[in-house]
Amino acid sequence: MIPRKAFMQIATVTGVDQYIVVDHMGQIIAHDIKDPERSAGMVFACGRNAYAIGKTRLKYVLFPRENQKNFFIFPVGNYYLGVVKEHSIDNSVLTDNIMTFLTGLLKVRPQ
Amino acid sequence: MIFFCEDCGKKNVLSSEQLKDGKVVFRCSTCNYWNSYSVKTVKAPDLKRADAFLKTRLHFPEIIGFFLFHTATGVLTNNMPDMLNNSDLEVLGNLLIKTVSIGRSQYPDVKEISLILSSKNITVKMINKDLAVIIVGKTFPLSKPLRDQLDRIGSIDTAQNGHLK
Numbered sequence: 001m002i003p004r005k006a007f008m009q010i011a012t013v014t015g016v017d018q019y020i021v022v023d024h025m026g027q028i029i030a031h032d033i034k035d036p037e038r039s040a041g042m043v044f045a046c047g048r049n050a051y052a053i054g055k056t057r058l059k060y061v062l063f064p065r066e067n068q069k070n071f072f073i074f075p076v077g078n079y080y081l082g083v084v085k086e087h088s089i090d091n092s093v094l095t096d097n098i099m100t101f102l103t104g105l106l107k108v109r110p111q
Numbered sequence: 112m113i114f115f116c117e118d119c120g121k122k123n124v125l126s127s128e129q130l131k132d133g134k135v136v137f138r139c140s141t142c143n144y145w146n147s148y149s150v151k152t153v154k155a156p157d158l159k160r161a162d163a164f165l166k167t168r169l170h171f172p173e174i175i176g177f178f179l180f181h182t183a184t185g186v187l188t189n190n191m192p193d194m195l196n197n198s199d200l201e202v203l204g205n206l207l208i209k210t211v212s213i214g215r216s217q218y219p220d221v222k223e224i225s226l227i228l229s230s231k232n233i234t235v236k237m238i239n240k241d242l243a244v245i246i247v248g249k250t251f252p253l254s255k256p257l258r259d260q261l262d263r264i265g266s267i268d269t270a271q272n273g274h275l276k
Contacts, residue, residue, distance in 0.1 A: 038217055039217065041213075042213055042214065042216065042217040045209075045210075045213045046210045046213050046214055049206045049207075049209060049210040049213075050210060050226050052206060053203060053206055053207070053226060053233070054226055054228045057228040057229040057230065058226065058227075058228055059227045059228060059229060060227050061210070061224060061225070061226050061227070062224065062225045062227065063214045063218060063221045063224050064221070064222075064223060064224075064225075065218055065220050065221060066220040067220070071214070071217075071218060071221075091252065092252065095227075
């Protein structure tokens with residue numbers, strides 16, 4: 001189990017505007033996002049669908065938006081992380097930053 | 112073709128002969144409920160033109176395959192590798208379209224999504240609210256020429272207007 005505090009550090013990753021973490025039941029673990037209840041439902045349902053397609057090969061799902069504040073969903077163990085990108089940062093920079101963060105998070109989690 | 116029971120929601124596989132004049136009538140194989148409802152269809156000549164259009168426009172080495180998917184009638188044209196049969200594509204198409212739909216309920220300006228996997232990616236581009244082209248590619252992000260073609264594909268509208276623009 002990954003501690004809630006560890007997830008909250010996602011807010012410090014460069015390019016993250018808003019974020020939400022839900023567990024495998026759709027419960028909110030941590031967030032800093034507008035309308036968290038609706039966001040949780042979306043992240044959980046879309047994350048579960050995407051995982052059903054990609055299984056462990058799924059890296060992330062991208063929802064491009066007209067205002068460039070693209071939305072991403074990352075699978076993290078038994079959790080799904082939803083992220084709203086800052087409009088001024090490239091998709092690839094954000095995904096690299098988050099993947100690096102998540103790799104570190106999964107390495108240090110208690111067994 | 113796959114249709115869902117209006118009563119229990121279970122999947123039913125029907126032949127194209129059971130779809131007449133835009134209406135489908137069948138007894139659900141799970142709950143025996145008699146279903147009778149209208150479905151939107153895409154005319155065959157329009158489909159052929161749409162498929163030809165896509166084959167010409169989506170001729171890029173980075174593309175593994177693509178298919179046209181309609182929310183009511185499922186797979187319309189299949190240009191995917193043989194390892195995936197139509198049943199696989201029906202399941203894949205339904206899951207992807209649902210994912211787009213859920214995404215749009217939160218962010219209405221979303222017109223496409225991409226699933227990034229370790230060795231490939233899947234992009235779903237909505238042509239209209241019921242029709243999508245689903246592309247499986249080798250690399251992500253998509254190249255600029257492919258990106259441009261995808262943006263132009265929004266000008267294809269077979270299901271609502273019955274013709275290609």
